[in-house]
Amino acid sequence: RQRQQSRGLRSVAGDAQTTASCKSVLAALAASTACQGGEALDSPECQAGDRSTAENGASVVLSNELLDAFAPVKLRLSLYGKPNITDCGSWQEVSLVHTIPEDKFRALMHLMGYNEELAEGTLDSVRGYTATTFCAMANTTIGQEAKEQVAPNTSCMAIAFGLSQLVNHIDLGVPFASHNMRMRLRKDYKLIGRLRMIIEKLDSELKDSVALPRDIYRQLRHQIRDEPVIEAQFLHATNTHLFPVSITTDRCDDLTWWFKAHEARIAKLALFYRGLGYPAVHLVVRPGEDKFIDLVDCLLGPTGGFKLSLDYGANFEGLAHSLSVDAENDGIFVPPIPQELMEDLPECHMFWPKCAGRIDWTTFVDFTNLAAAGETRGWRTLFYGPQSLLEQASRLNLTMNDRNYSVPGYSVWQEGWFSRHVKGWYGRESDMDGTGVQRWTSFKALLLEKPSATLPQQPILFPSWHLDTRLTDPCWDYDPSTVPLSDWIPRQGFKSPHQALTTLTEEVNENLGRKYAVQYEEAQLAVRIIDFLVAKSGCDSVRPAAARAALERDASWAAVRQRLLWKWGDMWGNETVARVGRGIFERLAAEDGAPASENPSACTGQQTVEALCSVPGWGAKSGPVSPTRKP
16 A cells, blocks of 8 residues: 555555445545646535536446456355256355364463463353354254264264265265255265265364354454464364355345356356266355446446456356366465565465465456456446557547547567566466466456446457357357366267267366367457557558468568568567468468368457457557548
C-alpha cells in the first residue's frame, strides 16, 4: 500500500467481496485533484453517494491477482443415480476439522496463561463436542456397519474420518446411497479390507485426541497471533482433516446462482466421469466472485464500463478436471516461501491447512465463473485468453468527430535482452528452469463489458479463447487450454470415455503433456508474428495473395523468415519461429482450401489477420475503410 501511495495512487481499504466498499471508493474518486477548488465542489462528478451515477462512476475497474485470494469452497457431487445438479441436497462441502492430543492441548493452554480450572473446563467442553459430533456419525446405520468390521473400542473420530476418506478411493466406486453402502460393508471384502487399514491407522494417530470446534480454534489462533513461538508449537501439535459435510442453508443461498449458471457444464462433467467409473466430481467455487461483480457494478454505474481481470487460472471445465482426477486435491497451492519465514514451522508445502494463517496460499481463478456472474447481470464477455494477447504493436487508425487519428501501438519488448519476466509475459515458459509450470493455468486476462444505453466503440481485440469447451474453435484440432487427457479422450470418437482410455498407450500419454504445452505457447507466438508483420508492413503483407507469393519462391520466404527470426528468434528459437510462421502463411495462402482443423497456432494466426485487417481493419496501412473508423 505504501509503495502504491508513493507512486501517486490513492489507496482505499475495503473488502472486495461486498458492495459496502463501493461508497468509500467513490468518495476517493470524488476527492481527486480534479475535484479540488471551489468551482468543483458542486459539480456532479465530485459528488459521492452509495452508488455511482452517470457523472461520477468509474469507466474501468482492473484487478490484478486479487480473485485468487477470495476464500474457496470445495464441493463434491456424487454421481450415484441421477443427482439433481441445482439441488443443494445433491452436494457436499469439504470442510476442515482440526484435532489435537489432549496432553498437548493442555500444555499449550498453560503456556497461553490459562489457569488449571479454565484449561480443564475448556478441555471438557472440547471432549463433549468431539463425542457428540463424531459418535453421532459413528452411530448411524452406516457407522454401525463399519463398527462391526473394525477393532472393538475404535474411536468415533477414526470411524467418521475413515468412512469419509473411503469415498476418495476411486477404484472402490463407493456409492452415495446409504442402503448400497451398508450392503457393501457386509459383502465387499476389498472395501472392508481398505476400510480396516484406513481406520486402524487413523485410530492410532488420533489416540487421546479431541476435535477443536471452529469458534475455539479461531479464538486460540487469535490469542497467539503475536506469539510466533507458541503459534509454531500449536501448528506442530494439531492435525487437519478434510471432511465432507452437507451444505448449510446459508451456503446454499450463496451457491444457488452458481448451480444454475453452470448446470449444463456440470452435467457434461458428470457424464464424462461416470463413464470412467468415478464416484463423484469435485469443484471449487469462490462465493466472493459473484459479490465482487456486484461491487464492480456499483462502481461502474448506469453508463456502463469495463472490468479487466488478470490472474492465474483457466476455464471452468479445465479446473474441474484437475480436481476430479485427484479427490484429495483441493485446488489450493503454496507458493515458494523464504526459508527464514518457515523457521520453526512444520512442513507446509504439501498440505496448506497445516500452516493456515502463517503462510501465503493461492488458487487458480475460474474465469468462466467470473464471466457467468457478469452475464447474469446483462454484461458481455469481450475477451478471454493469455495476458500477452492484450498487447498490440500495430497502429490503431480511427476517425472521431470527422477527425482522423493514428494511435501508436506498444510492445513490452522492443530491443535488448529477453528477461525472465518478459518471456513470461509473452507465454514463453518452457525454458524457465525449475518452474514446473502447467501452461493451461498460466496468467490470463478476462475483459467484461457492462453495456451502456448507447453501444460504445468496441476495443480492438485479438482472437479470444473459449470459456466453455462446447465453444472451442472448430479450427483447433486439439485444445491446449485445458487438461490434455480430458481433451484427448472425447476426440478419439468412442461412445464412452472408458473405451478411449483402453487405446491410450504409454507413449501417447507421455507425449500429450509436451504437445499441449508447446501448442499453448505457440498459439501466443502466432499472434505476435502477425501483429509484428502488420505493424511493420501493413495488412497487405499478410493477405492471401501476399502469403502465396511469399511461399512460391524460396528467396521470398527466406526474406519473411529472416524478419521473423530477427524479432522473435532469440526468445522462441529459430526453428519454432520459422515453423509457426510458415504454418500461418500456408493457411492464409490456402484460403477456402485450408484444412477444417489443424494446429491452434495456425488457426490463431489466421484469426489475428482477420481481427487486425478485416474486422474492421484498424491496424491496416492498406485495408478496408470503415464508415466510422478510417485507416
